[in-house]
Amino acid sequence: MSEAHQTAPLLRTPLHRFHVERGARLVAFAGYEMPVHYPTGILTEHLHTRAAAGLFDISHMGQIAMRPMSGRLDDTARALETLVPIDVIGIGEGRQRYALFTNPAGGILDDLIIAHRGDHLLLVVNAACKTADLAHLRQHLGQTCRIDPLPDRALIGLQGPLTETALARLAPAITTMRFMDVRRLPILGADCDVSRSGYTGEDGFEISIAADHAEALARALCKDNSVMPIGLGARDSLRLEAGLCLYGSDLDPTTTPVMASLEWAIGRVRRIGGSRAGGFPGAEIILRQISEGAPCRRVGLKVEDRVPVRAGAKLYTDEVSASTIGTVTSGGFGPTVQAPIAMGYIDRNFATTGERIFGEVRGKRIALRVCDLPFVPHRYKRN
Amino acid sequence: MLKFTEDHEWLRIEGDIATVGITNYAQEQLGDLVFVELPAPGAKPEKGAAAAVVESVKAASDVYAPVSGEITEINQAIVDEPALVNRDPMGKGWFFKIRISDPSQLDRLLDEKAYQAMIA
Numbered sequence: 001m002s003e004a005h006q007t008a009p010l011l012r013t014p015l016h017r018f019h020v021e022r023g024a025r026l027v028a029f030a031g032y033e034m035p036v037h038y039p040t041g042i043l044t045e046h047l048h049t050r051a052a053a054g055l056f057d058i059s060h061m062g063q064i065a066m067r068p069m070s071g072r073l074d075d076t077a078r079a080l081e082t083l084v085p086i087d088v089i090g091i092g093e094g095r096q097r098y099a100l101f102t103n104p105a106g107g108i109l110d111d112l113i114i115a116h117r118g119d120h121l122l123l124v125v126n127a128a129c130k131t132a133d134l135a136h137l138r139q140h141l142g143q144t145c146r147i148d149p150l151p152d153r154a155l156i157g158l159q160g161p162l163t164e165t166a167l168a169r170l171a172p173a174i175t176t177m178r179f180m181d182v183r184r185l186p187i188l189g190a191d192c193d194v195s196r197s198g199y200t201g202e203d204g205f206e207i208s209i210a211a212d213h214a215e216a217l218a219r220a221l222c223k224d225n226s227v228m229p230i231g232l233g234a235r236d237s238l239r240l241e242a243g244l245c246l247y248g249s250d251l252d253p254t255t256t257p258v259m260a261s262l263e264w265a266i267g268r269v270r271r272i273g274g275s276r277a278g279g280f281p282g283a284e285i286i287l288r289q290i291s292e293g294a295p296c297r298r299v300g301l302k303v304e305d306r307v308p309v310r311a312g313a314k315l316y317t318d319e320v321s322a323s324t325i326g327t328v329t330s331g332g333f334g335p336t337v338q339a340p341i342a343m344g345y346i347d348r349n350f351a352t353t354g355e356r357i358f359g360e361v362r363g364k365r366i367a368l369r370v371c372d373l374p375f376v377p378h379r380y381k382r383n
Numbered sequence: 384m385l386k387f388t389e390d391h392e393w394l395r396i397e398g399d400i401a402t403v404g405i406t407n408y409a410q411e412q413l414g415d416l417v418f419v420e421l422p423a424p425g426a427k428p429e430k431g432a433a434a435a436v437v438e439s440v441k442a443a444s445d446v447y448a449p450v451s452g453e454i455t456e457i458n459q460a461i462v463d464e465p466a467l468v469n470r471d472p473m474g475k476g477w478f479f480k481i482r483i484s485d486p487s488q489l490d491r492l493l494d495e496k497a498y499q500a501m502i503a
Contacts, residue, residue: 041414041415043440233441306418333438333439335417
């Protein structure tokens with residue numbers, strides 16, 4: 001059975017031909033053949049996104065529509081609150097929120113976006129988790145909600161300070177949107193669900209569009225001189241500089257939202273004393289950790305040397321001790337900060353900004369400084 | 384005399400000293416380099432041992448000693464500016480010089496024609 005999985009052909013997104021034409025280097029990612037970079041290279045793609053506009057194919061991510069069988073969307077929101085520690089009922093129409101599926105141990109099953117689309121909720125989940133997420137939703141909420149994956153929708157990210165100008169040429173209405181707004185707009189004759197959001201720390205948009213219109217949209221956007229296609233390599237260094245988690249690296253079923261320093265996503269109404277406190281998997285553990293703290297925390301790490309300290313590197317209090325205080329979960333070189341940067345989980349006693357610790361790279365202990373996240377300030381359009 | 388390894392290193396051999404670097408194909412595959420770690424002068428790597436490390440934005444890779452010998456000189460310029468390896472891999476982007484301890488090892492290296500055929 002597992003052999004069949006291994007030899008299964010890689011899936012392609014609706015932008016596959018576009019990537020090949022642009023000379024992308026394609027790699028296997030979450031079962032898809034995805035561009036890791038184009039001939040321009042990761043460094044250039046990263047810096048271009050921060051300076052102008054980058055176009056990302058994120059069609060491998062899962063899009064799921066949830067509709068109430070009762071006809072009242074509040075019922076769907078209420079149902080979804082049994083699986084996420086988020087204030088879903090409080091999401092206004094045309095708005096979206098970051099969320100987490102948790103398990104009974106308080107661990108994270110996936111991180112996702114929940115958008116209020118008027119008559120339904122639109123969920124965007126990680127590619128590697130989408131099958132499991134769908135099964136999870138159907139198992140727990142299938143009685144009260146209609147849960148439909150949207151495999152015929154592509155998803156295009158547009159990120160960077162010049163994206164508003166570039167996208168406004170095709171859809172003037174986007175200029176009035178602010179961070180985490182989501183709207184249905186016609187672009188090049190196709191109905192698109194556009195959100196002002198992304199995963200680079202920059203201002204930008206994510207556009208959900210019918211698969212057969214995606215290539216035309218990508219081509220039209222890239223006609224603008226400020227827009228360059230960007231691969232997964234730069235997507236990873238951009239999100240790391242922005243202090244954002246990658247599921248499977250920084251988050252997994254053993255990390256709780258508090259360990260992951262994501263308790264900001266848990267609305268007041270879901271916390272102790274709130275009107276809808278608890279009622280999600282792992283609530284007891286997670287709510288206790290919010291008041292008492294978690295045994296370890298996700299922190300930012302600045303490397304005092306020039307050597308990248310990558311995922312898997314063990315962390316120590318000093319240059320000789322044998323017992324570890326944590327592990328790096330994402331690390332590499334930050335092209336915008338011009339230095340190696342990392343995120344990792346460390347013992348709560350050392351998770352203090354400014355704390356000097358050590359990470360081991362090829363048998364050598366490298367000095368690191370615990371720092372606040374993000375490494376590069378977010379530039380979301382909040383008003 | 385210019386020789387190559389199957390691991391995409393080049394050697395320019397003058398007397399018993401070989402200047403070693405990585406090929407243009409190798410730098411293209413690695414992408415933009417952001418960190419280089421070189422062996423200490425005086426180190427005596429065996430053929431095939433990891434002698435240097437290069438890191439791109441995405442990953443770390445070893446550079447192997449193409450022959451056994453003693454490191455006589457290193458190129459500090461690529462430590463200070465790793466992008467030099469991307470810009471001029473066969474010239475200013477050289478890695479280290481090694482005094483060849485067993486000249487018979489040179490026989491098993493590829494000439495330029497054989498290397499070009501391998502990557503074609």
